[in-house]
Amino acid sequence: MNPLTADAVGKRYRSRWALRECSFALPEGKVVALAGSNGAGKSTLLRMAAGLVRPTTGELAVFGTPVRGRIHPDVAFLAQNRPLYRDFTVRELVRACAAMNDRWSADRVHDMLGSITRVDYDAKVGTLSAGARTQVAIAIALGRLPRLLLLDEPLSDLDPLARDEALRIIMTDVADRGTTVVMSSHLLSELREVCDHILLVDEGRIQLDGDIEEVLARHRILVGPSAEESAVGGTLISGTRTERQSTLLLREAGSVPASWAAAEPDLESLVMGYLRASHERRSQARDAQ
Numbered sequence: 001m002n003p004l005t006a007d008a009v010g011k012r013y014r015s016r017w018a019l020r021e022c023s024f025a026l027p028e029g030k031v032v033a034l035a036g037s038n039g040a041g042k043s044t045l046l047r048m049a050a051g052l053v054r055p056t057t058g059e060l061a062v063f064g065t066p067v068r069g070r071i072h073p074d075v076a077f078l079a080q081n082r083p084l085y086r087d088f089t090v091r092e093l094v095r096a097c098a099a100m101n102d103r104w105s106a107d108r109v110h111d112m113l114g115s116i117t118r119v120d121y122d123a124k125v126g127t128l129s130a131g132a133r134t135q136v137a138i139a140i141a142l143g144r145l146p147r148l149l150l151l152d153e154p155l156s157d158l159d160p161l162a163r164d165e166a167l168r169i170i171m172t173d174v175a176d177r178g179t180t181v182v183m184s185s186h187l188l189s190e191l192r193e194v195c196d197h198i199l200l201v202d203e204g205r206i207q208l209d210g211d212i213e214e215v216l217a218r219h220r221i222l223v224g225p226s227a228e229e230s231a232v233g234g235t236l237i238s239g240t241r242t243e244r245q246s247t248l249l250l251r252e253a254g255s256v257p258a259s260w261a262a263a264e265p266d267l268e269s270l271v272m273g274y275l276r277a278s279h280e281r282r283s284q285a286r287d288a289q
């Protein structure tokens with residue numbers, strides 16, 4: 001069963017739509033990269049999936065059950081600001097979370113904290129480094145034994161070593177329990193190493209949704225003389241141009257003139273190409289007004 005589906009979901013804050021007509025069905029047991037530029041609607045989508053924000057239109061469902069204003073028992077959500085009681089020690093925090101959750105595995109939390117991060121249980125949460133705090137927050141989220149883990153920017157403000165540790169905790173759970181993870185982030189190169197699936201949101205709409213390998217294989221970056229651009233076949237997503245040379249991102253590239261070089265994009269250039277396209281659409285709409 002799909003861990004998370006969205007059917008024509010939209011969210012309006014006052015007069016402005018943050019998300020519109022978003023439909024998707026995420027596959028089970030995958031690690032999903034939720035990408036998009038600042039203000040694209042990633043947090044809004046995750047908060048709606050966690051039952052913290054109600055959609056204005058459409059419906060989200062977790063394992064087939066519509067999300068109606070409360071978190072599904074199989075879901076754990078870690079918000080961007082990692083809300084933790086800073087005056088508690090790690091031990092007190094873990095005990096408090098155990099008391100607050102009907103379903104809880106102390107062993108899981110101790111495994112994660114003990115063997116992977118070696119966090120000091122007697123340290124006050126507020127005195128931990130940002131990396132250690134994130135690791136504690138992820139370990140606690142996993143204490144709920146979620147089947148769907150929603151993480152909003154789990155890697156932001158972490159140094160490369162702390163990022164690696166945080167990802168290791170997450171991936172250990174994926175390997176041990178087949179958890180589905182949806183992780184918003186701007187760090188595409190890091191996501192590429194751990195994610196199977198991409199959901200790209202921009203302008204409040206889903207721009208890309210699919211298995212990363214398949215999505216990359218459907219696209220090509222073409223570089224060649226600007227004068228011959230009209231001879232290139234396929235669906236143009238976006239391009240950058242100098243007087244002599246064009247660099248184009250195409251979906252389902254068709255005929256490629258001999259003077260052009262073609263290569264499969266990496267995740268970063270693919271996402272950049274789509275974000276550039278929506279930026280161009282926004283500029284054109286502004287110019288037309």
Ligand SMILES: Nc1ncnc2c1ncn2[C@@H]1O[C@H](COP(=O)(O)OP(=O)(O)OP(=O)(O)O)[C@@H](O)[C@H]1O
Pocket residue numbers: 013014018036037038039040041042043044045
């Ligand atoms: N509570 C709110 N009230 C009014 N507008 C909001 C609220 N929350 C979000 N928005 C607006 O909705 C849009 C989407 O915001 P959201 O935080 O979901 O984006 P995001 O993709 O998570 O951004 P970032 O990458 O910067 O965290 C933005 O324009 C934001 O200003």
